[in-house]
Amino acid sequence: MDKVKIGDVSAAAFKEFLQFFYFGQVKLTMGNVAAVMNLGEKYNVAECLAVCSKFLKNNLCEDNVCRHYGLAILFNQHELKKACETVIGLNTTAVFHSNGFLTCDRKLLAEILKLDWMSCTEIELFEACMSWVKATGKQDNLTKELVQTQLGQLFYEIRFGSMALDEFTALVPTNGQLFTNTEYTDIIQSITNKEFNAAMFNGNREKRCDLDPWNEKNEIKCIRFSSLRYSTKPYFLKNLETTKFTTNEPLLLKSIGLDVIKRYSSGKYINCEDVPTAITIVEVSGSDDFKKEVEKYNGKANMKSSDFISVKMPKPILVKPGFMYEFRLKQNPPKYCAIGGLLKSEVQVDNGITIQFHDDPLIPDDITSTGLIYKLRFYRIGN
Structure with a gap:
């Protein structure tokens, strides 16, 4: 039997590709996904690329987003590319401190510098580029020659014209040797004269951190109410209430939306005073024996009898499959303060997206869930 030698991929990766090609199944890992994508592209199997792209999107984080972004660009995966750009923009500082950023190639850095929205100042972007230069050039000290060797023309894509004059001059004591006199002149004129057309540097003066990227995002509402009626058996509020979801x-x-609170008396729900509440959102991973918690939000709100309360995040929080997210609400409720809303434990929200709630308290003598969190609002990531 004739043998066909395939030299650009491991046997294990090719086996997974064949599993998908013939049986529609593939076991993807961070170690083999790039090779499987390469085979999907090579043999024009779009479905394989889509499965790999979804795998990468579901496993996005600040540490790996640069690698995933590179794969999205290489294999022309639009939705994954947009998802990566959202994560880079949302958590820019964390991305810039990641090993994935410091070890990315110049082509990928060029794509990052093209992004109009990042949650950082242009000074922070400049400093991140200098850290990249040091890491790539394996040098601790910056020189003009090192910057030119590593960055080349990308140095001129930094929007110095978007800085204030005092911001740029603050860079000079440490980084003054990186600029020629001609470059100094170009930058100073760009900053001080808005009519000046920069001859050397990027003439875009728009601050990347000032853009609002959320207007174009699709919003998803997860509304948990299973009935508009109140339970005849109220759930009395405790000092600590938790809601968990995946x-x-x-x-x-x-x-997040907080349900109304009432005082339950003589078989009736009646109004009561506001209840100040401290809200913490925690990302939980690992097993019970090796649990890791990362705090994502800490804030306050007043629960009311008169209305539902919406608590908006200062910036959206990335929630990912494979993690548990826990809302912890601390309060000192008055006697007989209760909630009577009947809530779903699972909500199908949009195009196969499922929000699953865990360990909700139950209405007494009932199988119906209750809780303070009746609504979650999300943005879709990647489109």
Whole structure:
């Protein structure tokens, strides 16, 4: 039998590709996904590329987003590319401190410098580029020659014209040797004269951090009410109430909705005073024995009898499959303060996206869930 030698991929990766090609199944890992994508592209199997792209999107984080972004660009995966750009823009500082950024190639850095929206100042972007130069050039000290060797023309894509004059001059004591007199002149004129057309540097003066990227994002509402009626058996508020949820696709948590509170007396729900509440959102991973918690939000709100309360995140929180997200609400409720809303434990929100709630308290003598969080609002990531 004739043998066909395939030299650009490992046997294990090719086996996974064949599993998908013949049986529609593939076991992807961070170690083999790039090779499987390469085979999907090589043999024009678009479905394989789509499965790999979804795998990468579901596993996005600040540490790996640069690698995933590179794969999205290489294999022309639009939705994954947009998802990566959202994560880079949302958590820019963390991305810039990641090993994935410091070890990315110049082509990928060029794509990052093209992004109009990042949650950082242009000074922070400049400093990140200098850290990249040091890491790539394996040098601790910056020189003009090193910057030119590593960055080349990318040095001129930094928007110095978007800086204030005092911001740029603050860079000079440490980085003054990186600029020629001609470059100094170009930058100073760009900053001080808005009519000046920069001859050397990027003439875009728009601050990347001032853009609002959320206007174009698709919003998803997860409304948990299973009935408009109140339970005849109230759930009395405790000092600590928790709501836990997981998602099967990455989303950006925009806000949470708190149910109304009432005082339950003589079989009736009646109004009561506001209840100040401290809200913490925690990302939980690992097993019970090796649990890791990362705080994502800490804030305050007043629960009311008169209305539902919406608590908006200062910036959206990336929630990912494979993690548990826990809302912890601390308060000192008055006697007989209760909630009576009947809530779903699972909500199908959009195109196969499922929000699953865990360990909710139950209405007494009932199988119906209750809780303070009745609504979650998300942005879709990647489109």
